[in-house]
Structures are given as C-alpha cells and as structure tokens.
Amino acid sequence: MPRKPAAQTVNREDILTAAARVFHARGYHGATMQDISAAVGLTAGSLYHHFKGGKEALLIAVLEHGLDQITAEVRALAASPLPPPEKLRRVICAHVRGVTGHTAIAALMIYELRTLLSLPEAPQSYLARRDEFEGLYRQIIVEGIGSGSFTPVDVGVFTRTLLGALNWVSVWYRPEGRLSGEAIAEQMADIFLKALGAA
Amino acid sequence: MPRKPAAQTVNREDILTAAARVFHARGYHGATMQDISAAVGLTAGSLYHHFKGGKEALLIAVLEHGLDQITAEVRALAASPLPPPEKLRRVICAHVRGVTGHTAIAALMIYELRTLLSLPEAPQSYLARRDEFEGLYRQIIVEGIGSGSFTPVDVGVFTRTLLGALNWVSVWYRPEGRLSGEAIAEQMADIFLKALGAA
Amino acid sequence: MPRKPAAQTVNREDILTAAARVFHARGYHGATMQDISAAVGLTAGSLYHHFKGGKEALLIAVLEHGLDQITAEVRALAASPLPPPEKLRRVICAHVRGVTGHTAIAALMIYELRTLLSLPEAPQSYLARRDEFEGLYRQIIVEGIGSGSFTPVDVGVFTRTLLGALNWVSVWYRPEGRLSGEAIAEQMADIFLKALGAA
Amino acid sequence: MPRKPAAQTVNREDILTAAARVFHARGYHGATMQDISAAVGLTAGSLYHHFKGGKEALLIAVLEHGLDQITAEVRALAASPLPPPEKLRRVICAHVRGVTGHTAIAALMIYELRTLLSLPEAPQSYLARRDEFEGLYRQIIVEGIGSGSFTPVDVGVFTRTLLGALNWVSVWYRPEGRLSGEAIAEQMADIFLKALGAA
DNA sequence: TATGAATGAGGGTTCATTCAT
DNA sequence: TATGAATGAACCCTCATTCAT
Numbered sequence: 009m010p011r012k013p014a015a016q017t018v019n020r021e022d023i024l025t026a027a028a029r030v031f032h033a034r035g036y037h038g039a040t041m042q043d044i045s046a047a048v049g050l051t052a053g054s055l056y057h058h059f060k061g062g063k064e065a066l067l068i069a070v071l072e073h074g075l076d077q078i079t080a081e082v083r084a085l086a087a088s089p090l091p092p093p094e095k096l097r098r099v100i101c102a103h104v105r106g107v108t109g110h111t112a113i114a115a116l117m118i119y120e121l122r123t124l125l126s127l128p129e130a131p132q133s134y135l136a137r138r139d140e141f142e143g144l145y146r147q148i149i150v151e152g153i154g155s156g157s158f159t160p161v162d163v164g165v166f167t168r169t170l171l172g173a174l175n176w177v178s179v180w181y182r183p184e185g186r187l188s189g190e191a192i193a194e195q196m197a198d199i200f201l202k203a204l205g206a207a
Numbered sequence: 208m209p210r211k212p213a214a215q216t217v218n219r220e221d222i223l224t225a226a227a228r229v230f231h232a233r234g235y236h237g238a239t240m241q242d243i244s245a246a247v248g249l250t251a252g253s254l255y256h257h258f259k260g261g262k263e264a265l266l267i268a269v270l271e272h273g274l275d276q277i278t279a280e281v282r283a284l285a286a287s288p289l290p291p292p293e294k295l296r297r298v299i300c301a302h303v304r305g306v307t308g309h310t311a312i313a314a315l316m317i318y319e320l321r322t323l324l325s326l327p328e329a330p331q332s333y334l335a336r337r338d339e340f341e342g343l344y345r346q347i348i349v350e351g352i353g354s355g356s357f358t359p360v361d362v363g364v365f366t367r368t369l370l371g372a373l374n375w376v377s378v379w380y381r382p383e384g385r386l387s388g389e390a391i392a393e394q395m396a397d398i399f400l401k402a403l404g405a406a
Numbered sequence: 407m408p409r410k411p412a413a414q415t416v417n418r419e420d421i422l423t424a425a426a427r428v429f430h431a432r433g434y435h436g437a438t439m440q441d442i443s444a445a446v447g448l449t450a451g452s453l454y455h456h457f458k459g460g461k462e463a464l465l466i467a468v469l470e471h472g473l474d475q476i477t478a479e480v481r482a483l484a485a486s487p488l489p490p491p492e493k494l495r496r497v498i499c500a501h502v503r504g505v506t507g508h509t510a511i512a513a514l515m516i517y518e519l520r521t522l523l524s525l526p527e528a529p530q531s532y533l534a535r536r537d538e539f540e541g542l543y544r545q546i547i548v549e550g551i552g553s554g555s556f557t558p559v560d561v562g563v564f565t566r567t568l569l570g571a572l573n574w575v576s577v578w579y580r581p582e583g584r585l586s587g588e589a590i591a592e593q594m595a596d597i598f599l600k601a602l603g604a605a
Numbered sequence: 606m607p608r609k610p611a612a613q614t615v616n617r618e619d620i621l622t623a624a625a626r627v628f629h630a631r632g633y634h635g636a637t638m639q640d641i642s643a644a645v646g647l648t649a650g651s652l653y654h655h656f657k658g659g660k661e662a663l664l665i666a667v668l669e670h671g672l673d674q675i676t677a678e679v680r681a682l683a684a685s686p687l688p689p690p691e692k693l694r695r696v697i698c699a700h701v702r703g704v705t706g707h708t709a710i711a712a713l714m715i716y717e718l719r720t721l722l723s724l725p726e727a728p729q730s731y732l733a734r735r736d737e738f739e740g741l742y743r744q745i746i747v748e749g750i751g752s753g754s755f756t757p758v759d760v761g762v763f764t765r766t767l768l769g770a771l772n773w774v775s776v777w778y779r780p781e782g783r784l785s786g787e788a789i790a791e792q793m794a795d796i797f798l799k800a801l802g803a804a
Numbered sequence: 805t806a807t808g809a810a811t812g813a814g815g816g817t818t819c820a821t822t823c824a825t
Numbered sequence: 826t827a828t829g830a831a832t833g834a835a836c837c838c839t840c841a842t843t844c845a846t
Contacts, residue, residue, distance in 0.1 A: 034325065037235075041840075041842080051806070052807095053808060056843080062842075162386070165391055169375075169395055169398055172371055173371045175371075176371025176372075179320075179371075187361070195368075199365060202401065202404065217830090240816060240817080241816095252817085252819085252831075252834090255816095432723065433634075433723060435635075440819080448828095450819090450821085451830090460820070517718075520712075521635075560792045562784070567792075570777075574765065574769025574773065577718075578765050590762055597758065598796075598800065638837060639836085648810070648811055650838085650840085653837095653839075659837070660836095
C-alpha cells in the first residue's frame with residue numbers, strides 16, 4: 009500500500025521556482041512561508057530542512073539564481089567578438105527574451121530591490137553581479153562610440169535608460185498580449201539603435 | 208494624558224510628505240505607523256486623529272497626491288498646441304524634473320505598485336489617472352507619426368519603453384550626483400527624439 | 407446672525423437618555439463615548455464637562471435611573487393595601503408596562519448585568535435596590551400564601567421565575583408586534599396567578 | 606522557540622470549554638485571547654494554531670456547541686410520543702438540568718446574545734437552531750391545548766415566558782445553593798403545568 | 805526527512821480620557 | 826462651556842522559526 013506516488017525528493021531548484029512564483033504573486037511581504045512551502049508540496053516546517061537560511065535568504069537565492077538565468081545569454085553575447093551595433097541588437101533581444109521568459113523573477117528584481125536593500129546584511133554578491141552586468145552594457149556603448157558606430161551620448165544616462173526600459177518590460181508584458189516577446193525585443197532594439205544613430 | 212503645547216497644527220500635507228519619506232526609506236511593509244507618526248511629530252494614536260483610513264489609505268493618498276504633483280506640468284504641456292517634437296521634448300524634460308524633484312514618491316510608484324494592486328479594494332481612481340497619463344504620451348507619439356515628424360514605431364512598445372525609462376530615473380538619480388536633473392532630462396529627450404528620427 | 411437656534415443647555419436627563427439608547431443599540435463595549443456624545447449633540451470632550459465619572463459611571467447612572475423609572479409604579483402598588491392576588495396582578499402589569507415602555511434600559515439591565523458585576527467597584531447601591539425590589543415580589547407571594555389566597559410554592563424559585571420571565575420581555579417585545587404591552591401584561595398576569603391557584 | 610514537552614494534545618473541546626468559562630467570567634469583551642489561551646494552557650499565538658477564526662468565531666462556536674449540549678435531551682424528549690402534560694414536565698426538567706449543568710454557556714446565551722447580533726455576519730445557523738428549539742416548545746403547548754389537556758393561552762407569550770424563566774435560571778442558580786438543579790426543575794415544572802391547568 | 809505543535813515578537817488600530825485654548 | 830488635538834494603553838492577530846517526534 010504505497011502512500012505517496014513516488015513523491016520524488018524536492019530539490020533546491022523546485023524551491024526557488026516555487027518561491028519566485030509565490031513572491032511574484034503576493035509580494036515578498038505578502039507571501040508567507042506557508043504559501044511557499046505549500047507551493048512546493050511541503051509543510052512550513054519541512055521547508056527548513058531543504059533550504060537553510062529562512063525567508064530573506066530565500067529571496068536572495070531566488071534573485072541570484074534568476075539573475076543568472078536571465079543574463080546568461082546576454083553575458084555570452086557580450087563576450088563575443090561582434091561589431092557593437094550587431095552586438096547591442098542581439099544583446100537587447102536576448103535581454104528581452106530573458107525577461108519575458110521569466111517575468112516573475114524579472115519583476116521581483118524591480119519590486120523587491122528595495123526589500124533587498126533594507127535587509128540587515130545586504131547581499132553584496134547579488135548587487136555586485138548586477139553592477140557588473142550593467143558594466144557589460146556600458147562597455148558595448150563605449151566601444152561603439154569609440155569606433156564611431158554610435159553617436160556620442162552620456163554613457164551613464166544611456167545605459168540606465170536602456171536598462172530601465174528593458175527591465176520594465178517584465179511589468180507590462182503579457183504572454184497572451186498582442187506582441188510576442190520576440191517582436192517587442194525587435195522594436196526595442198530598433199529604438200535604441202536608432203537613438204545611437206546606428207539603425 | 209495629552210501634552211504638546213500646540214507646536215503648530217499638523218495638516219494633511221505634512222502627513223503625506225512624511226509618509227512618502229518613510230515609505231520610501233523602509234518600504235511600505237517595513238514602515239510602521241509608529242515610524243510615520245514619529246516623522247510627523249505625533250504618536251501613533253494621534254496620527255489616526257488627523258488621517259482617517261489607516262496604513263493602506265495612507266499609501267494610496269500619498270501616491271494619488273504625488274501623481275498629481277509629478278504630472279501637473281506634463282499635463283499642462285501635453286495640452287498646449289506645440290508641434291509634436293517640441294512638445295515631446297518639453298514633456299520629457301518636465302517628467303524628469305517631476306521625478307527628480309520628488310524621488311521618494313516617484314520611486315514609491317514603482318516599488319509599491321504591486322502592493323497597491325494586492326490591496327483588497329484596488330484604488331481604481333489612481334490606476335485610471337495613471338493610465339490616462341500614459342495616454343497623453345501615446346497621443347503625442349501618434350500625432351507626430353501622423354504629421355510625419357516622427358518615424359513610424361509601435362506606439363505601445365515605444366510609450367512603455369519611454370515611460371519605463373523615465374520613471375526608472377527615480378531609482379538611480381542622486382541629487383548629489385554628477386548630473387543635474389535638468390541635464391539628465393536633456394540627455395533622455397535627445398535619446399528618444401533621435402529614436403523617433405526627430406533630433 | 408444667530409448660530410445655534412437656542413441650543414438649550416444639556417442636562418443630565420438628556421445624557422442618560424441618549425446613553426441608554428446608544429448602549430442598547432451597540433452594547434456597552436461597542437458604544438464609544440463619541441457615539442454617546444454625538445447622540446447628545448456634543449463632542450466627546452464636552453461630555454466630560456457635563457457628566458463626571460466616565461463611561462462606567464455613565465452605565466451605572468443609566469441603570470440606576472432606569473431602575474427607578476421602571477419600578478416606580480410597581481413600588482407604589484406594592485405598598486398599597488390590596489389583597490395579594492389583585493396586588494400581584496396589578497404589579498405584574500405595571501412591571502410589563504415599565505419594561506415595554508423602556509425596552510432599551512430594561513434590556514440593558516439584562517445584557518449589561520455582567521458588565522456591571524465585573525466593574526472594579528461594583529455598584530452596591532444599584533444591586534441593593536435591585537434586591538430590595540425583588541423583595542417586594544417575595545413579600546406579596548409570602549403574604550398571599552399566608553392568607554391562603556395562593557397555593558404554597560417555593561418562594562425563591564417562584565419569584566425568580568416570575569422576574570426572569572418579566573424582564574425577558576424587554577428582549578422579545580416589539581412595539582410594532584402583534585400584541586400590545588398591555589395585552590402581554592394581562593397574559594402574563596394570568597399565567598402566574600393561575601400558577602398560584604388564584605386565577 | 607517552541608517549548609512544552611507535549612503535555613497532551615489540545616483538542617477543540619478543550620478550547621471551547623475553556624473559552625466558555627473565560628467568556629462567562631469576564632464577559633466577551635472583557636475576556637482577552639490571552640486569558641482564553643492561558644486557560645487552555647497555551648500562549649495566545651498557539652491558540653490560533655488550533656482554532657481558526659479568531660475571537661468572534663470562538664464565541665459562535667462556544668454557543669453553537671453549547672446549544673447542542675443543553676438542548677440534546679430536550680430535543681429527544683420532544684420527539685417522543687408522550688402526552689403533552691407529561692412531555693412538558695419532562696422537557697422542562699431536562700431543560701433546567703441542561704442549564705444548571707452548563708451555567709457558563711447558558712448564561713452566555715443570555716448575556717452575549719446582543720454581542721452575537723451585532724457581529725458583522727450574524728451567525729444564522731445558531732439563531733436558526735435557537736428558533737427551531739423554541740418551536741419545539743410551541744408545538745407541545747399547541748398540541749396540549751388542542752387535545753384539551755391544557756387551558757387555552759396565547760402560545761407566543763406563554764412560550765417566551767417559559768423560556769425566559771428557564772434560561773434565566775443560569776443567572777441565579779448556584780451549585781452550592783439551597784436547592785439542587787433537580788429540585789428547581791420540579792418546582793418550575795409545577796408552576797408552568799399549573800398555569801396550563803394541568804397540574 | 806517530514807510533520808505540526810508551539811512560540812513570541814511585533815504591528816495596526818481603537819478609544820477613553822485629558823487639557824490648553 | 827465647548828472643542829479638538831493629543832495621548833498611551835491594550836488588544837487581536839499574523840507569521841517566521843524551532844524542535845520533539
């Protein structure tokens with residue numbers, strides 16, 4: 009008489025995924041550890057056997073893990089030896105793909121950034137990785153301007169303008185909407201390349 | 208057991224300002240009514256004497272009041288009979304001015320949007336005004352494209368890209384930073400006008 | 407330009423009447439001093455100028471005053487030289503008249519008796535008067551049994567049975583109901599006189 | 606930081622019993638959840654682990670559960686095929702037994718009826734069961750009058766008179782008093798049967 | 805591993821009461 | 826007398842977290 013139909017042990021990935029979903033649905037503070045553990049198929053007490061560190065650590069882990077997922081493709085492209093305009097186009101598209109493919113986590117990065125910053129021990133590694141990621145964009149812009157492919161602009165303002173716009177997609181994008189993530193990506197790439205005089 | 212020799216009567220404005228500051232500093236959930244009342248110079252109990260409705264109503268009031276302050280200039284400009292490119296430039300500048308001049312509230316509009324949406328009775332009036340505000344931008348873009356001043360773009364994507372970027376300024380802008388709000392505004396106006404082929 | 411149309415100073419009677427109404431409508435704990443003062447036409451602060459002693463004292467005053475109103479007629483009749491059966495009938499009718507004529511206070515005497523008893527300084531005078539009032543009934547019963555007009559019964563049980571039933575009228579009586587207070591009174595007098603073998 | 610070496614698992618019954626005791630001792634509003642949880646041997650927080658629904662739900666549960674306990678015997682007797690006079694006598698005795706056996710709950714039904722009615726969502730089921738219970742008495746009276754065993758009376762008034770008197774016993778009955786519950790029951794049955802001309 | 809009982813801190817909110825004006 | 830601003834105590838309730846089983 010088997011009870012659980014091969015419950016399959018829960019792994020870290022499962023927890024992070026479920027947590028991201030719940031955090032997104034209810035907000036960090038609105039989400040209870042009960043909600044999250046239930047989403048994993050556990051009781052609240054059991055969650056602590058699988059994930060050490062509590063709620064705050066869970067949020068950090070979700071965001072760090074998510075940052076990797078979302079930025080992986082962008083990082084790879086940024087390291088490739090493409091000419092700046094082509095590289096920027098592809099990077100933007102990859103970024104939007106990442107955001108539209110993981111809206112929950114991407115939105116979390118916006119909505120819970122403040123939560124993160126108010127944590128007792130601010131998660132330096134997450135913020136560092138995030139800044140480093142921003143650096144990737146800066147570098148492409150700088151390169152492009154240097155090589156004459158891009159019109160000169162204030163790199164700081166442009167980068168943040170670009171990143172703000174790209175990340176904000178997670179807030180308004182709807183999978184069932186008029187435009188696919190890919191279509192949105194193309195449009196945005198056009199906008200920013202044109203702004204750099206490299207359409 | 209009252210005290211206080213009537214330092215100066217507290218008004219609604221004082222409360223909203225203090226609340227905005229505290230909500231921004233600690234986040235909606237991180238902020239206690241104690242924090243807020245202390246920032247006004249009152250005890251928690253006294254706050255309820257001056258502002259009816261509790262914490263949620265306070266957030267809504269802060270945001271509604273802030274939306275008016277921030278968008279006032281933009282609204283006025285949007286109604287003026289300027290040619291689209293000039294109008295858009297001025298509107299963007301006014302928007303950035305509004306955001307950099309009220310970073311606390313502007314950031315709140317980003318960070319606590321989720322909070323707002325998860326409220327029992329979502330504040331329709333606020334959301335409606337916000338959507339209507341977005342409509343102002345759409346209209347300028349549409350007009351400009353119609354009159355041939357702007358290169359055709361997907362209006363939906365462009366508007367949200369623009370608004371995302373503009374609002375995001377509240378997150379990274381520092382009064383003591385390298386660039387003034389006005390300088391940032393000019394840069395961003397350049398970026399988006401160029402993207403519309405109207406530099 | 408007169409402001410208040412001859413506001414007419416508020417007197418103790420007004421306060422007690424209003425308080426009785428509010429206490430009955432909302433219950434002692436559910437009623438706030440605001441409610442009561444508003445019912446009198448004052449602000450909360452002002453009430454304390456007219457009635458010393460606070461909320462608890464107010465409840466006691468309402469009940470004491472009410473007890474007098476309701477029992478006045480009964481007391482007078484009890485002192486009269488009627489034969490026990492006739493006296494009991496008239497007393498019961500007067501009692502029901504008092505209760506149906508002052509349901510708010512009468513119900514308060516039931517519902518807030520417990521509140522009263524849990525007060526720091528239990529209002530001895532009220533309880534004493536109440537017990538003394540019960541004694542009036544006991545005496546009539548005892549007399550009637552002694553003179554042979556009434557069948558012997560356990561006086562304690564009978565009195566409490568009678569009083570419980572009479573006071574309970576305040577709970578179910580409705581002015582707009584099928585029966586008038588007078589009709590109810592007659593019925594109840596019949597019941598208890600018959601129970602004493604004196605129909 | 607849990608403690609308690611599992612003295613004995615707490616069940617719903619324990620909670621309802623303790624709550625009834627505390628509500629009776631202090632009144633609904635005077636009783637704190639602390640008082641109640643302490644009476645069960647728990648901390649306030651733990652109480653919510655075992656009983657979902659908070660203080661109001663607790664009062665309702667206590668009353669509903671109590672109503673069942675107190676009226677069980679009466680219901681059974683009312684359904685039996687006894688002649689009305691005998692049935693009424695037994696029912697009254699059973700009722701008094703129930704009330705004297707559960708004075709706390711019975712008194713609660715009187716004292717906190719008003720509290721109950723002022724609840725946001727009045728507990729229909731409780732009130733319905735209560736009315737239905739009253740119907741049992743009505744029916745016996747009606748039957749008895751119909752069969753000629755009882756003198757005609759106004760059934761509404763008589764039933765409420767009877768019930769008011771019976772329930773009121775919970776207010777004045779003292780286990781250590783002169784009369785046992787059984788003795789009181791007999792006396793009261795005599796009173797009301799005689800009133801119906803069926804002694 | 806998994807559970808669920810238990811905890812304790814903390815927050816929002818209400819309200820009786822007071823006092824300067 | 827009348828007001829309304831101010832206070833502070835108290836209470837209900839939630840929840841992250843722990844630990845015995």
